Amino acid sequence: MTASRPVYKMVDTCAAEFEAVTPYYYSAYEDADEVETGERKRVVVLGSGPIRIGQGIEFDYCSVHSVWALRQQGYEAVIINCNPETVSTDFDTADRLYFEPLVAEDVLNILHRERPDGVVVQFGGQTAINLAGAVHEAGFEILGTSVADIDRAEDRERFDKLLGELDIPRPPGGTGYSVDDALTIARRIGFPVLVRPSYVLGGRAMEIVYNEHDLLNYMASAVKVTPEHPVLVDKYLIGKELEVDAVSDGETVVIPGIMEHVERAGVHSGDSIAVLPPQHLDEQVKAQMVEYTVRLARALNVKGLVNIQYVLHNGGLYVLEVNPRSSRTVPYLSKITGVPMVNLATRVILGTKLADLGFKTGLVKETPLIGVKAPVFSFAKLLDVDVALGPEMKSTGEVMGVAEDYASALYKASVAAGYGVPHKGTALVTVADKDKDDAVAIVHSLLKLGFEIYATDGTATMLEQDGIEVKRVRKLGQGSPNIIDLIMGNKIHLIINTLTRGKAPERDGFRIRRAAVEMGVPCFTSLDTANVVLDVMTAIKTGYDKPPVPLQEYVGPEDAGARNSE
Known part of the structure; x- marks a missing residue:
């Protein structure tokens, strides 16, 4: 008779030469279970699964730093992840690791075996956050931002209502449950429009369309539109895209920095060059971004990390989206600002208040260093993929250039990303x-x-x-x-x-x-990218050059908590 639920067997990492003790487990429908749990409170962290476009090593960084923080706080930390080529699956990262797919059935089977005191879903990207509902319905506690508040951020109609209550503008748009719905919305708000399936990963099937003919082609070829699979239709606003990652405990909202994208809105944030601190923003816009971020984090009862993307269009600041989870810019932001964002977020979801750690609400005083995050592409290895940048993410990695001036940081990032011309x-x-x-x-x-x-x-x-x-x-x-x-x-x-x-x-x-x-x-499909790369090449030609220096050798900024509390 086959068991209704699997047992978990230890991966033999020693090839039977001697007894393996590495806490790696896989599922099997047998009688004997080899999992040994301890007496301490335990927390399960959901990873992001296989590295692919839209979710990469950045979320593995977040999962690992969360596990480290959990263990520092005396918890038994368990990871569920099915990618053996990541640090989260190293033998000494977590107390136990399950090599299982990140789908509801497999995750719930593990949770029934582990019986954890809580589950963390905000560090594994969209894959992990999409499992929050199933985990909650099965009776397990989601640590950090609640499932109801996650849904308020991700459900279009509920989020629009929240923004209205907070008096925060966003591009006009709506949710289409049929082709006719999408056409009606597009006619009402006017072309061009940004169309995408709801709950997408990495901007999959997201596109800017400029007329009804292109919209109908998109609906026929790119997506399946049904009441269960709606399409979001938003007015495309041309402008400067800006991004914020913050840590919140529901009261105190700490903003380590504001990132300015080189490419204007319409290029996926994962494919954009991002600069911190921003080089072309006035203090009024920064202050408004901080105000909106604090309002949103508190209204959504965010406990942990939140990512918010904005567009500056004709002098007005609009919210594009709010992600109640870690983002791919968290590792980059943490390194350049010195704010250990994942560690702080993990301690918050365990009940610690940011004020007790020396932080207060607001923007951390800007670091004297400038960081430039540049995407890396693998078009030569991806056949029949268009290199044109747009709303659908295509980069397969990213690099960071750090220096004391913008030109040097941009130069280092460009060279590392392979943008040389x-x-x-x-x-x-x-x-x-x-x-x-x-x-x-x-x-x-x-x-x-x-x-x-x-x-x-x-x-x-x-x-x-x-x-x-x-x-x-x-x-x-x-x-x-x-x-x-x-x-x-x-x-x-x-x-x-x-x-x-x-x-x-x-x-x-x-x-x-x-x-x-x-x-x-070299082929540039964004004039914004071409501009900055040519600026770098011009600087090199006129004799401007800076040797690479490891981040660890820079004189680090003063304690981030102290800078935030000034």
Whole structure:
């Protein structure tokens, strides 16, 4: 007779040469159980599962630091994670580790065996937070922000109601339960709109659409829209994207720093270059961000970490989304500010008050160092993936550059992320009509660096009107040699290409970008990214250089708690 629930067997890490004692467990439907629990209170931490686009090593960092904090506080710490290539699954990280899938059935089976005093879901990204409801309904206590408050942040209608009560603006939009619903919302708020499935991971299937035809194509090809799988439709506001991570105990809200994205809103936060402290924000906007963050954290009864993303549009600050969990920027923010965010959040969910740890509500005094987080991409290894940046996340990692000035930090991050461009050669520029005015300044930077400019007809006409000498190139349907011929023949050394009508593989733009990947030609699809990288290259060419210095060798800022309490 098969058992209704599995037992847990120890992984033999010693290949039967001698008895294994490593607390690694896997499930099996047998009679004998090999799990040995202690007498201390125990807490289960849910990891983020396999590393993939949208959830990576950043959430493993958060899980590990939470486990360390739990053990420091005298708790028995248990991790559920199914990725053996992470620190959370090292033999000495947790008291016990279960190599099991992060789905409700397997997680609940483990919880029934462990009978923990609480479960932590906020450090494993969206995968872990999505399990909060099932864990709570099964009778286990969720430590930190409650399931009801998590749902208030993630349910569109409840969140909109909360923002109205708090008098905090957000882009207009709505939830579509059918194609007709989505069309009605888009017509009401006006194009362009940002569309996405609800409860997405890494911006999956998220897209900006500019007209009804594109919206209908999106609904037909990208998502399945039903009452159980609604689509969120929001007005796309062009502006500067800003981001905040905070630690809250429901009363005191500590904000280690504000991050400014280099790329304007519309590029997924995981694919954006983020700068801390912000370089182009006035004190009034910072103060408003702090005020909104504190209001939201208190209203949602956040106990632990919260991530909030904003857009600054025409001088107005709007909330894009609130994530009642850790974010991929928490490790970066913790390192540059010196605020041990996960440790503090873990102690908060165990009942400690931030005020008792020397913190008060507000923004921690800014560190004298500047940190730049830059995404890393693996397009050469991902076949048929468009390199164009947009709302759907595509980066596979990130790096951080730290220095005492912005240019040096940006340079270090750019080099580490592999954004280097040749110092001279031929640059191909082909941009959408909406980007043509902004592209002129970039082309002038390329000319100063010594590049020869090639462009397609529309872009070439615009550049010539500005007095720029351009060589015209043929599009794919205009004979040979065309753009692809030039790229494949090593005649192009840098490409600036922004999206026009779409990303389908048959489009010229898609084929240009894929050819660039195959030939190893730097290709920038965001003018904002191109701008900062060219600034770095210009600095290098004029003799500006800084040697890399490990973070540990910097003179560290004073105690973060003291800076926050000033």
